[in-house]
Amino acid sequence: xxxxxxxxxxxxxxxxxxxxxxxxxxxxxxxxxxxxxxxxxxxxxxxxxxxxxxxxxxxxxxxxxxxxxxxxxxxxxxxxxxxxxxxxxxxxxxxxxxxxxxxxxxxxxxxxxxx
Amino acid sequence: xxxxxxxxxxxxxxxxxxxxxxxxxxxxxxxxxxxxxxxxxxxxxxxxxxxxxxxxxxxxxxxxxxxxxxxxxxxxxxxxxxxxxxxxxxxxxxxxxxxxxxxxxxxxxxxxxxx
Numbered sequence: 001x002x003x004x005x006x007x008x009x010x011x012x013x014x015x016x017x018x019x020x021x022x023x024x025x026x027x028x029x030x031x032x033x034x035x036x037x038x039x040x041x042x043x044x045x046x047x048x049x050x051x052x053x054x055x056x057x058x059x060x061x062x063x064x065x066x067x068x069x070x071x072x073x074x075x076x077x078x079x080x081x082x083x084x085x086x087x088x089x090x091x092x093x094x095x096x097x098x099x100x101x102x103x104x105x106x107x108x109x110x111x112x113x114x115x
Numbered sequence: 116x117x118x119x120x121x122x123x124x125x126x127x128x129x130x131x132x133x134x135x136x137x138x139x140x141x142x143x144x145x146x147x148x149x150x151x152x153x154x155x156x157x158x159x160x161x162x163x164x165x166x167x168x169x170x171x172x173x174x175x176x177x178x179x180x181x182x183x184x185x186x187x188x189x190x191x192x193x194x195x196x197x198x199x200x201x202x203x204x205x206x207x208x209x210x211x212x213x214x215x216x217x218x219x220x221x222x223x224x225x226x227x228x229x230x
Contacts, residue, residue, distance in 0.1 A: 004158075031216065042205055042220035043159070056217070090158055098216045100147045100209035101166040106158035 004107035023074040023091030031097035032074045035090040050097035121221035134193040138206030147209040
């Protein structure tokens with residue numbers, strides 16, 4: 001099974017709201033990723049977790065706060081977002097961090113709209 | 116540093132015609148290359164990847180790609196297009212620098228298939 005699940009599928013939030021995105025995988029993967037994808041653009045890497053520790057933060061604003069409670073679960077906490085943060089948020093996982101030949105498996109994404 | 120360039124942001128073919136999507140890479144280390152497909156409102160799905168085992172790589176849904184070092188290319192082909200192939204296609208190279216294993220995406224090519 002190569003499935004990465006993400007909830008919710010769609011999310012609408014105001015600029016003062018706090019919400020969370022959830023990502024789960026049960027493949028035993030030890031690297032997990034958050035990407036942001038705007039329309040007609042490739043995914044942009046936001047965060048990388050390696051063995052449940054944050055290893056890469058691509059200069060993401062602090063209104064995005066990632067969390068990895070265990071090896072199967074990845075959350076993205078959202079607070080005080082701006083309309084330009086509206087995008088598709090993708091989660092991915094791969095078996096081992098730092099190995100260039102590893103395949104990243106993507107979830108279906110959460111479509112976020114910030115009003 | 117690694118990068119990929121996808122030639123043509125939009126390719127249109129007739130059903131049954133050859134599909135050719137172009138990807139050229141730049142890499143300071145032996146590259147690991149990937150093709151992903153993204154259907155509307157979905158996540159990315161791996162089509163195939165090159166990891167130096169064989170220069171002709173066969174993937175899912177009848178797609179294949181040939182690694183040509185002399186041309187620094189990894190073009191994606193399919194002999195006969197189906198309507199269901201209409202999607203966005205991303206070529207990616209695995210980072211060989213300080214962020215090993217992270218994907219560097221091309222800008223994507225949208226494939227349209229005419230009946």
